[in-house]
Structures are given as structure tokens and as C-alpha cells.
Amino acid sequence: AYIHFYELSPDGKTIVYGDRKNRLYSLDIATAQKQLIAEDSISRFYGVEFSPDSRWITYTRPARNNMSVVYLYDLRSRRETAVTEDWYDSSAPAVSTDGKYLIFASARDFNPIYSYTEWNHAYTNMEGVYIALLSKGTPSPFLEKDDKVKVEAPKTDEPKKDDKKKTDKKAKKAAADENVTVIDIDGIGDRIIKLPLPSGNYGSFYCNGKKLWYNNGAEISVFDFAKQKSES
Numbered sequence: 001a002y003i004h005f006y007e008l009s010p011d012g013k014t015i016v017y018g019d020r021k022n023r024l025y026s027l028d029i030a031t032a033q034k035q036l037i038a039e040d041s042i043s044r045f046y047g048v049e050f051s052p053d054s055r056w057i058t059y060t061r062p063a064r065n066n067m068s069v070v071y072l073y074d075l076r077s078r079r080e081t082a083v084t085e086d087w088y089d090s091s092a093p094a095v096s097t098d099g100k101y102l103i104f105a106s107a108r109d110f111n112p113i114y115s116y117t118e119w120n121h122a123y124t125n126m127e128g129v130y131i132a133l134l135s136k137g138t139p140s141p142f143l144e145k146d147d148k149v150k151v152e153a154p155k156t157d158e159p160k161k162d163d164k165k166k167t168d169k170k171a172k173k174a175a176a177d178e179n180v181t182v183i184d185i186d187g188i189g190d191r192i193i194k195l196p197l198p199s200g201n202y203g204s205f206y207c208n209g210k211k212l213w214y215n216n217g218a219e220i221s222v223f224d225f226a227k228q229k230s231e232s
Contacts, residue, residue: 055074070091091127106127
């Protein structure tokens with residue numbers, strides 16, 4: 001079948017692609033085995049992106065009312081979860097490179113203008129930028145931070161050899177866990193936060209967990225989570 005697009009996973013082991021029959025597949029590069037992820041009778045799949053650990057993908061497809069919905073899909077369990085509702089159009093999903101946030105645009109801002117020609121209301125620049133906290137343990141980046149107080153650690157004797165081995169083992173495990181994207185599906189819709197940006201038309205998101213680069217229809221800008229403001 002004619003392939004509309006494809007995405008290579010960060011670990012280089014999997015390809016996800018969509019065809020002209022509105023089917024989404026995953027392909028294991030080593031075994032050449034393909035599996036059907038989902039298919040849609042209305043539209044193609046858009047905004048397909050991998051999580052940093054290559055286990056998850058995110059994409060959008062329309063609901064029955066033709067509103068575009070953001071989804072997460074677990075390539076291991078083969079389970080699809082809707083992150084947004086079909087009350088609003090949502091688009092351009094992307095997972096931050098630190099695996100903490102799912103960023104997307106959503107048309108939820110209703111600021112009508114009135115036309116003296118058509119004698120009717122019109123809605124433009126409806127989109128805002130939103131982030132979903134993927135893990136329940138991830139705090140909002142907009143929480144007030146306490147002043148840091150430096151605490152001197154008590155001096156101890158040199159660790160024993162066995163203790164050092166255990167410490168090294170834990171450190172290696174922690175380093176490995178840093179590459180895992182933790183996604184708590186339960187309640188993810190309640191962990192969606194709007195960024196303090198004006199209504200507009202947004203897309204092309206890239207986020208490293210500290211800053212978010214985006215296209216606002218005119219230029220590329222960057223939003224700094226620590227400063228809580230955007231710069232062009």
C-alpha cells in the first residue's frame with residue numbers, strides 16, 4: 001500500500017508508518033515483522049512522534065464529530081489512550097526529550113470577532129499550548145519553589161567494599177531508569193496545564209523539559225519554564 005509517512009524510533013529498532021487506507025503500522029527492523037496499531041475510517045493519522053525511550057508513540061486522529069484528539073499508544077501492551085476530549089480540536093503532539101511532558105496545541109480559546117459584512121461571529125486564533133504531566137510524580141513546572149538551604153552532610157568513614165559495590169549497582173540502575181519514559185495513564189486528562197501564551201496558531205514543538213521551542217505561525221520562539229516567559 002502507498003505509504004504516506006514514516007517515523008524511526010530513537011533507538012533505531014522500530015519504524016511506525018501510515019498508508020493510504022488510513023492504517024497505522026509498526027515495523028520491527030530486525031525481524032521485518034509488522035503489526036497493525038490502529039486504523040481509521042475517516043482520516044489519516046497525524047503528528048506521529050515517539051517517546052524518548054521508543055516504547056510509546058503519540059498521534060492525533062479525528063473523533064466522530066470530526067474534532068481531532070491526541071492519543072498515546074503503548075507499543076508493548078498495544079493499548080491506545082485518548083489524552084484529550086473531543087470537545088476541542090487538538091494537534092501537533094510531542095513528548096519532551098526528558099520524558100516528562102506531552103506538549104500539544106488545542107483550540108480552546110473562544111474570542112469571537114464580529115463581521116459587519118456577514119453579520120455573524122467568527123472565531124480566529126483559538127489555539128493555546130498545553131502540556132500533560134506524563135507521570136503522577138512529576139510536579140507542575142509552575143509551582144513556587146522554596147529557597148534552597150544547603151545542609152552539610154555528616155562526615156563518615158570510608159564505605160566498605162561491599163557497600164561501594166551496592167552503591168555502584170544502584171547508580172547504574174538509576175542511570176538506566178533515566179532513559180525510561182514513565183507514563184501514568186490513569187488520570188492523565190486531569191494533569192493538563194495551559195502555558196501562559198497568547199491565543200494563536202501553534203505547532204512544531206520541541207521540548208527538553210526546561211525550554212519549549214515552537215512555531216507560532218510567524219516565527220520560531222522559545223518558552224522558558226523557569227522564567228515563565230517566551231522569547232523570539
